[in-house]
Amino acid sequence: MLFNSFEYFVFLPLVILAYFSIPFKWRNPFLLFSSYYFYMSWKWEFGFLMLITSLVNYYAGLKISSSADRGKQRLWLTLALIVSLGILVYYKYANFFIAEGTALLHTIGFNIRQSYLNVILPVGISFFTFQALSYSIDVYKGKLHVEKDVVQFLLFVSFFPQLVAGPIERATNLLDQFKKEQHFSSDRFLEGSKLILWGLFKKVVIADRLASYVQQIYASPETYGGSTLFLATFFFAFQIYCDFSGYSDIAIGTAHILGFKLMQNFNLPYLATSIKDFWHRWHISLSTWFSDYVYKPLGGNRVSKPRWIFNILVVYLVSGLWHGANWTFIVWGAIFGVLYVLEHYGDKLLTKIKIDAFFYRSKFVHVLRVILVFTLALVAWVFFRAENMSDAWYIVTNMFTGWNKLPYLGSSAFETVLAFSLIILLYIIQILQYRGVVSIYMGSTVVPRYLRWAGYAMLMVMIAMFGISSAQFIYFQF
Amino acid sequence: MKPRLISDLENDKRWGRNILRASAFILLFILLDLTISLFMQTGIERFYGLKGDASVLMIGHSHLMLAVDKPQLEQETGLKVAKYTREGVNMADRKIMAEHYFSTCSDKPKTVILSIDPWLFSGEGLSSNSWLLFLPFMNNKNVNDYIKTSAGSRFDYYRYKFIRSSRFNALLLNASIRGWLGRWDNLKIGIVDTARYSDPESLRNFRPITFNSGLMNDFSSTLRFLKKENVQVILLNTPIWKPLIDAQRQEYEKSMYLIDSLAQKACPGAEIVDLVPQFSADTRLFFDPIHMNPEGQRVVTEEVGKYLIGIRREAAGMGKK
Numbered sequence: 152m153l154f155n156s157f158e159y160f161v162f163l164p165l166v167i168l169a170y171f172s173i174p175f176k177w178r179n180p181f182l183l184f185s186s187y188y189f190y191m192s193w194k195w196e197f198g199f200l201m202l203i204t205s206l207v208n209y210y211a212g213l214k215i216s217s218s219a220d221r222g223k224q225r226l227w228l229t230l231a232l233i234v235s236l237g238i239l240v241y242y243k244y245a246n247f248f249i250a251e252g253t254a255l256l257h258t259i260g261f262n263i264r265q266s267y268l269n270v271i272l273p274v275g276i277s278f279f280t281f282q283a284l285s286y287s288i289d290v291y292k293g294k295l296h297v298e299k300d301v302v303q304f305l306l307f308v309s310f311f312p313q314l315v316a317g318p319i320e321r322a323t324n325l326l327d328q329f330k331k332e333q334h335f336s337s338d339r340f341l342e343g344s345k346l347i348l349w350g351l352f353k354k355v356v357i358a359d360r361l362a363s364y365v366q367q368i369y370a371s372p373e374t375y376g377g378s379t380l381f382l383a384t385f386f387f388a389f390q391i392y393c394d395f396s397g398y399s400d401i402a403i404g405t406a407h408i409l410g411f412k413l414m415q416n417f418n419l420p421y422l423a424t425s426i427k428d429f430w431h432r433w434h435i436s437l438s439t440w441f442s443d444y445v446y447k448p449l450g451g452n453r454v455s456k457p458r459w460i461f462n463i464l465v466v467y468l469v470s471g472l473w474h475g476a477n478w479t480f481i482v483w484g485a486i487f488g489v490l491y492v493l494e495h496y497g498d499k500l501l502t503k504i505k506i507d508a509f510f511y512r513s514k515f516v517h518v519l520r521v522i523l524v525f526t527l528a529l530v531a532w533v534f535f536r537a538e539n540m541s542d543a544w545y546i547v548t549n550m551f552t553g554w555n556k557l558p559y560l561g562s563s564a565f566e567t568v569l570a571f572s573l574i575i576l577l578y579i580i581q582i583l584q585y586r587g588v589v590s591i592y593m594g595s596t597v598v599p600r601y602l603r604w605a606g607y608a609m610l611m612v613m614i615a616m617f618g619i620s621s622a623q624f625i626y627f628q629f
Numbered sequence: 630m631k632p633r634l635i636s637d638l639e640n641d642k643r644w645g646r647n648i649l650r651a652s653a654f655i656l657l658f659i660l661l662d663l664t665i666s667l668f669m670q671t672g673i674e675r676f677y678g679l680k681g682d683a684s685v686l687m688i689g690h691s692h693l694m695l696a697v698d699k700p701q702l703e704q705e706t707g708l709k710v711a712k713y714t715r716e717g718v719n720m721a722d723r724k725i726m727a728e729h730y731f732s733t734c735s736d737k738p739k740t741v742i743l744s745i746d747p748w749l750f751s752g753e754g755l756s757s758n759s760w761l762l763f764l765p766f767m768n769n770k771n772v773n774d775y776i777k778t779s780a781g782s783r784f785d786y787y788r789y790k791f792i793r794s795s796r797f798n799a800l801l802l803n804a805s806i807r808g809w810l811g812r813w814d815n816l817k818i819g820i821v822d823t824a825r826y827s828d829p830e831s832l833r834n835f836r837p838i839t840f841n842s843g844l845m846n847d848f849s850s851t852l853r854f855l856k857k858e859n860v861q862v863i864l865l866n867t868p869i870w871k872p873l874i875d876a877q878r879q880e881y882e883k884s885m886y887l888i889d890s891l892a893q894k895a896c897p898g899a900e901i902v903d904l905v906p907q908f909s910a911d912t913r914l915f916f917d918p919i920h921m922n923p924e925g926q927r928v929v930t931e932e933v934g935k936y937l938i939g940i941r942r943e944a945a946g947m948g949k950k
Contacts, residue, residue: 157784171634335637337647360799374825563716564816565803604650608658612665615795616802 152192154401155355162189167408171335179302179329182409186311190274197273200238205308207234208283209301212290216297224291229288239280242270247476259462275315277473283308286322288444295322303329312405314396318416318436325411333410343408345607349591350400351611351618357577358394358572361618364561369536372546377553380546384529387536389574392421395434396622400591419581421528424520425498426490429528435472441466464488474535479543484533490527569617666793670765672805676813678711679729682736685710685937688726689744689865690718696867696921697742698930699813705934706941711738712813716800717759720749720847725763727851728771731858737748739938740861745870745901746919747877747884749848752841764789764796815926817916821870826918832876836916838884845891852896860938862899864892867929868908871916902936 152158166185170178191198215224240248246267253265286307289295298304307326313319323513366381368375375383399416406413416436423429430438449462464485471484503506510516530547537543560567583589589603590596596603638644674680678699685708687693694714703710711727711734723743731737766772767789780786789796793948797805807813828831847938855862866885874881885903908914914925921929 157782168634171637172632174633278690335634337638337641337644341647341651563800563803566799569799569802604654605661606659608654608661611658612661612794615662615792616797617667617799618795 152189154398155351158192163405167340170409171333175332178332179300179306182310183302183306184331186306186309186314190309190314191310193274194271200242200273200276201279201309202305204235204238204280204283204304207231207299208287208308210299211287212304213299214344215287215290215431217376228291230285232284235280235284235287239276241268242272242276243473244476245270248375278317278319279308279314281319281437281473285319285444286326287309287337295326298322310411311408312411313413314403316395316402317397317434318402318414320413320436324414328411336410340408341408343404343406343492346404346407347401348592348607348610348614350397350402350404350514352397352575352614353393353400355618356613357570357573358397360393360566360573361390361393362619364570365390365536366565366572367561368559369538369546371541372537372542372549375559376556377549377551378558380550381529381554383557384533384536384546384550386570386574388421388525389533390576391532391535392417393577419585421525421578422521422581422585423524424517425524426487426494426527429524430487430491437470441470454468458493459523463491467491478540479534479537482529482540482543486531486534490531499569528530573617639943662792662794666765666796669794669797669801669805672808673765674808675811676804676808677713677730679713680733681711682711682734683709683711683738684736685740685742685932686730686734686738686860687712687714687742687744688723688730688743689714690723691694691716692746692867692869692919693742693744693865695815695817695916696926696929696935698815698849698926701927701930702934702937705931705936708937708941709819714744715759715762718762719752719759720844720851722759722763724847724851724854725775727773727854729763729766729769732769732771733766737858740862740863740940741855742863742865742933743851743855744867745864745888747838747874747881748836749888750841750844751837751839752844761798762801765801767796815921815923817920817922819916819922820913821915823912826872830874832873832918833839833917835873835876838877838880840884841888845887848888849891849895852892852899856896856898861944862896863936864888864893864899864901865933866901866903866905868904868914868921869914870915873908873918874905874909900940902933904932907932 152162162185166182170181170185173181187201189200190201208231211227214227216228218224247269250265253263256263286295286298286304286347290297298307303326306329307320307322310320365383365387367386368379372380372383395415403413403415414436416434418432418435420429420433423432446462446466449465450458451462452459454462467484467488468481469484470487471480471482474480474483498507501510533546533550534540534543537546580589584591588596589598598606646694678686681887683700685706687697687699687710691714694716699710699712699714702708711730714731715726717723718726727741727743760776763772763776767776776789777786780789828837852862889901892901908925908929911925914928916922916925
């Protein structure tokens with residue numbers, strides 16, 4: 152069931168109505184049932200995978216907390232990691248490893264017939280696996296009390312608003328919220344609805360409009376010139392942002408109506424002034440997950456410089472691999488890792504030659520930095536979107552040349568111009584957000600109420616007019 | 630015992646005020662929806678020349694849209710022209726367009742130029758969503774019936790029915806803006822990329838000519854409808870780039886023969902104006918193998934204008950004696 156489908160807009164009011172009408176003791180079982188129904192509407196078998204991952208982590212948590220022996224605790228944590236990651240690897244990476252392994256064997260002279268596993272990637276498997284694992288690791292580290300209520304734990308892993316594309320919640324934030332009785336609030340209902348509307352606008356009006364152009368160009372990049380390749384990549388940067396942040400907004404808005412607070416997943420990433428800043432603003436729940444469960448356990452920055460560089464590269468490479476079983480994702484992660492390290496040493500150099508104050512305070516340089524970070528992110532997005540490495544390489548090496556010809560404007564130039572105008576509209580709204588004039592995430596705002604409501608009504612009209620319905624969210628495949 | 634939700638609402642001090650706000654918001658949305666759709670609708674009607682009194686009506690898809698310039702034709706012939714052309718419409722759609730135009734116009738046209746091409750009976754290649762372009766005219770009975778059968782689900786149908794702005798899309802917004810501005814310009818600037826089509830295989834696969842009996846019936850019934858309306862029918866075959874025709878020469882000939890024989894049966898007075906032999910070899914006139922660029926549009930319009938003046942003169946007894 153997609154957030155941008157008719158079914159969801161029947162499902163959601165029914166869940167809200169029933170949830171607030173039934174006694175508190177039945178609410179979590181009801182939400183659990185609704186969440187599994189939501190997830191199993193894709194393919195019912197997937198529900199069992201999620202159930203296995205959840206139960207293994209639930210049981211491991213119980214065992215870890217009941218044992219005082221650190222060795223046994225480590226054993227249970229390892230078991231949870233092996234089973235959870237084993238399921239993830241089998242469904243997501245097995246065919247990739249088979250292909251790469253066979254190719255390697257071919258290179259060294261072994262002729263083995265390549266045969267792939269016939270598996271379908273379950274939606275959102277990376278998200279619920281990471282969410283479940285964070286619980287076991289936190290219990291093992293003593294950061295979290297064990298959850299004995301199996302229903303609450305299963306609900307924590309499967310909570311439908313954020314189940315298939317995040318934000319990846321921590322047990323420390325979400326689990327306790329299920330223990331508290333929530334009351335219906337009309338204020339919360341309106342605030343959540345506004346966020347859902349904004350998310351829906353970003354998804355069906357902007358992202359899906361950009362998708363058709365991007366798809367056309369990236370399907371056969373070699374037939375297009377540099378300006379067209381650049382435009383397609385520029386569009387993809389906004390397609391993926393609007394698609395994913397749109398999903399997150401709908402998730403946060405839905406949870407807010409039900410009385411739950413999910414973490415913010417995006418904070419104006421294309422206004423970032425450094426790569427580090429970018430990753431503090433993009434897919435925040437995943438960045439912090441990797442920081443807490445990969446980077447810090449590797450030693451973080453309290454290690455030697457070479458080791459620190461190694462830690463950074465590992466985090467970004469794993470992050471790339473998390474997104475998909477393809478070399479393009481790995482290279483995408485590697486690019487960000489390398490840029491992160493270079494930026495770190497670049498900043499040190501600026502401090503050393505004492506021009507850092509100018510560099511950080513000048514408004515002009517601030518704008519230049521935003522443009523530079525965005526351009527570097529564009530190069531990385533090429534690898535994220537391209538079908539394979541050779542396409543990606545062709546695009547990267549051609550997108551900044553051959554600008555003497557106007558870009559191809561797609562089968563409808565008007566559609567392309569409209570898409571571009573929508574990006575400008577989005578940017579204006581984001582700059583207003585950045586300057587604190589408007590607030591999307593339930594904050595205060597200086598815009599008069601009548602103007603805001605007129606804006607929301609206009610968003611609804613634009614969704615009705617320009618909305619392209621029922622396209623899957625990009626991050627579902629991860 | 631009261632349901633929890635009821636007691637929650639009783640305790641919610643802002644409930645009443647928020648209901649009022651939500652109601653005001655819904656009213657605002659309805660108002661915006663009506664205003665915007667009215668604006669769009671008016672622009673679209675102007676663009677297509679609907680509800681007008683044109684003496685020449687052109688019906689077709691993108692080939693005709695880009696091949697004939699309405700203002701130039703009006704200037705050269707002194708006749709009022711309505712250009713009801715839409716991207717991707719197949720023969721069934723064109724039939725609906727003809728019926729729609731005649732049910733809305735204030736004065737019947739005397740001449741109808743109906744676009745024909747070798748793909749007239751090919752089901753594939755045109756937009757399967759072309760029915761969406763008819764949504765603004767749901768209030769027309771014929772169009773409404775057509776949409777009812779074309780819409781994917783009942784939900785979609787009623788969404789279009791009740792939320793008027795959902796009847797419009799980017800293409801229709803473009804048409805509406807052009808209608809308000811009175812602009813019919815061909816913006817397909819450039820010349821067909823010959824290198825791209827140098828491989829004969831790519832031309833054969835460009836859009837294969839096939840024959841669908843349902844579309845043949847639609848063609849015949851459109852002609853019968855026009856005959857009943859007692860108008861002069863011109864079947865206009867706009868230029869197609871020669872290498873594309875050569876790639877499917879046999880099918881092309883077969884299609885043109887079928888068009889001719891069906892037209893003679895359904896509407897004996899209909900005349901076929903074939904501009905392919907005259908212009909198809911001139912690559913400079915094409916934006917792509919099937920669409921004219923502005924220069925192509927200019928010369929084709931000139932030719933259509935001459936033809937219209939000729940037949941008008943003949944009809945008025947001023948033709949060559």
